[in-house]
Amino acid sequence: MFFQIIDILGTIAFAISGVLVALDKKMDPFGVLIIAFVTAVGGGTLRDVLIGQTPVSWMTNMTYVYVIFAATVFAVVFRNKINYLRKSLFLFDTIGIGLYTVVGIEKGLVAELHPIICIALGTMTACFGGVIRDILCNEIPVIFRKEIYATACILGGLTYFGLRELPILNNWVFVIAGAVVIIVRLIVVRFKISLPSLYKE
Numbered sequence: 001m002f003f004q005i006i007d008i009l010g011t012i013a014f015a016i017s018g019v020l021v022a023l024d025k026k027m028d029p030f031g032v033l034i035i036a037f038v039t040a041v042g043g044g045t046l047r048d049v050l051i052g053q054t055p056v057s058w059m060t061n062m063t064y065v066y067v068i069f070a071a072t073v074f075a076v077v078f079r080n081k082i083n084y085l086r087k088s089l090f091l092f093d094t095i096g097i098g099l100y101t102v103v104g105i106e107k108g109l110v111a112e113l114h115p116i117i118c119i120a121l122g123t124m125t126a127c128f129g130g131v132i133r134d135i136l137c138n139e140i141p142v143i144f145r146k147e148i149y150a151t152a153c154i155l156g157g158l159t160y161f162g163l164r165e166l167p168i169l170n171n172w173v174f175v176i177a178g179a180v181v182i183i184v185r186l187i188v189v190r191f192k193i194s195l196p197s198l199y200k201e
Contacts, residue, residue: 002171003106006178010099011064012071015040017092018133019075024089025137029076035133036072040064042129047104047121051111090189093142097126098181101153102174105160119157126153126181148188148195156181 018039022032041058048056058064104125108118127143127150134141143149160177168176187193 002174003103006099006174007103008063008067010096010103011040011067013092013096013099014129015068015071016075017089017096017130019072019079020089020092021133021137021139023076023079032076033069033072035136036075037068038136039129039133040068040071042132043100043104043125043127044129046128047107047125050121050124051107051113053107053111093130094182094185097130097149097153097185098156098178100126100129101156101181102160102178105157105177106174115161119154119161122157122160123150123153126150148193149185151195152181152184152188155184 015036018036019032021039022035025031027035041056041064044058045056048054101122104122105118107125108121113121131141131143156177159180160173163173163176
């Protein structure tokens with residue numbers, strides 16, 4: 001139950017981040033819904049296909065579809081209350097990657113995959129919805145820029161497996177590992193920390 005709550009919270013966060021980008025691009029209602037949908041389920045769909053879990057989770061559990069619709073309507077109706085679109089987008093995107101990282105890792109563990117593969121699955125789950133969103137919105141995906149994005153997910157994944165070796169309840173492992181992703185992302189943006197570029201003048 002706790003795991004499903006984390007998954008739904010991640011879905012809400014990413015759906016809202018998709019809505020904010022679509023509104024920023026002045027899309028029509030259909031476009032806003034599509035961007036919200038692919039942002040919310042894009043990474044999870046790729047993950048489920050890779051581990052052979054088909055039909056993918058949102059096709060077998062309509063809760064995710066209802067949650068995305070509700071989050072989209074909420075974000076559109078209260079868009080004037082959500083001030084500073086850029087800051088709001090960053091916040092919901094950051095929460096989304098933190099929650100989805102641990103969801104992807106847990107799915108990998110259920111499939112009995114190696115920890116490294118589980119971390120890769122967590123990173124893909126967290127990042128690829130945003131990649132699809134940015135491509136559809138004609139933006140260079142954040143993961144491909146200098147910003148530390150996927151690295152935060154990897155650090156969260158390492159934390160997850162480190163905590164599993166300690167006598168800590170699984171629920172706390174989820175919460176702490178997800179929080180590590182969120183905190184790292186907040187810190188690197190706040191202090192403008194980035195990976196070095198391979199491009200030379």
